[in-house]
Amino acid sequence: MAVFQHPGRHALAVLVRHGVLPMELGLIHQLFGGARSAAGEPLYEVVTCxxxxxxxxxxxxxxxxVAHGPEALAQARTVLIPASHEEDGAAPDGRLSPGAARALAxxxxxxxxxxxxTGSFALAAAGLLDGRPATTHWRSAERFRALYPAVRLDEDVLYTDDGDILTSAGEAAGIDLCLHMIRRDHGAAVATGVARTTVVPPHRDGGQAQYIPRPVPEPRTASTARARAWALEHLDRPLTLGELAARESMSVRTFSRRFRAEVGLTPVQWLTQRRLExxxxxxxxxxxxxxxxxxxxxxxxxxSLRQHLQAALGVSPSAYRGTFRGPGALPVRAADAGPAVRTAG
Known part of the structure; x- marks a missing residue:
């Protein structure tokens, strides 16, 4: 029996499991359901199973x-799997539930x-991601990597596209992935139209790295604390290892060794992180x-700032500001923008 009733449309099956997130299920239907041809005809037929x-x-x-079972998967051109809070990574050995295994087969x-x-857990458990790039929500990355070491996990990106296998990060990154798939299938104009109707950006720069809290490691001892505190007061000027070492009356070699032991970073890496912050x-x-x-x-x-921000977060300064600059931003004058005053951690 045919599940899909419109042969001219792209047949897309959404596989839901117990514990599905309603937002993810809804956004898939909203985005693909909103893709229209120039004549206003739907381009996808979306079926939940x-x-x-x-x-x-x-x-x-x-x-x-849900009215349909795995027969929809056998007839689909594209299968999309949203997350399940009950199933993804729930089994200690990372295996699929019997029902999900039969469905994916x-x-x-x-x-x-x-x-x-975390729908990527299901793909990985089925062996579909072995040796391939993938991503998942950054909070689940450590567990994912432990369960599926054969997968080339990159938790910093919003989504991955390896041709016939695609994965996205958190719920909102699912929007980025769906728009990317629509763009790939039908071009930028269709994807932009869907984005405009949904009131979301047609494309977001960067990746998960800009949303992940990454505190600088706290030192275990305090033998380079004075140098760090002084550096934070002078971030706007060039700083050399010799200057920092002199603050602690150490040789550059000794200072560098102790700094790394205490902070977990080289002085240059630490300075770059603080400057980026x-x-x-x-x-x-x-x-x-x-x-x-x-x-x-x-x-x-x-x-130089653009180069460092692009390397660290995958976005330009203007793109970062456009995403995170709040309505209460202050018209600060250049003369007022001194170096940050923080603890020396």
Whole structure:
């Protein structure tokens, strides 16, 4: 029996499991369901299925009733798997539940398969990600890596595209992935139209790295604390290892060795992180031009700041500011933007 009723549309099956996140399920239907041709015709037919038809628990206080089973997966051109709070990574050995295993086995060879958030656990457990790039929510990355060491996990990106296998990070990154798939299938104009209707950016720069808290490691002893405190007061000027070592009356070699033992980073790495922290603060909280931000944070030029921010977060200073600059940003003058005053950790 045919599950999909419109042969001219792209057949997309969404496999839901107990513990599905309603937001993820809804955004898939919203985005793909909103893709239209120039004549206004739907380009996708989206069907929800489950390992067994019937009532599926969500992670909210209401269930969803699913009419279709794995037969939809066997007929689909694309299969999309949202996260399940009950199943993803729940088994100590990382194996699929029997129902999910049977459902995934119904997918035809050559079908495009994608996951949202920790839905990648299901793909990995089925062996579909072995030797391939993938991502998942950054909070689950450590467990994912331990369960599926054969997968080339990259927890810093918003999504991965390896042709017939795609994965995305958290729930909102599922929007990025769906728009990317629509763009790949039908071009930028269609994807931009969907984004505009949904009131989301058609494309986000960067990756998960810009959303992950990454505190600088706290030192275990205090033999380089004075140098760190002094450096934080002078981030806007060039700082040499010799100057820092002199603050502690050490040779450069001894200072570098003790610094790394205490902080877990080289002095240069630590300085770069602190400068990036301060630059990010200025981009979020002020309207200073990028060149002024770069100078205040000790990067010297806007080009240097762009290079460092791109390497660390995958975004430009203007893109970062556009995402994170709050409505209360202050019109700070360049003369007021001194180095950050923080603890010496």
């Amino acid at each position: 489950a390992p067994e038809p019937g009532e599926i628990r969500t992670d909210a206080d209401f269930p969803v009733r 119904a997918i035809r060879p050559g079908t495009r398969v994608a996951s949202v958030c 301060y630059a990010r603060q200025l981009l979020e909280e002020t309207d200073l031009p990028v060149d002024r931000v770069a100078a205040a944070a000790g990067f010297g030029t806007g080009a």
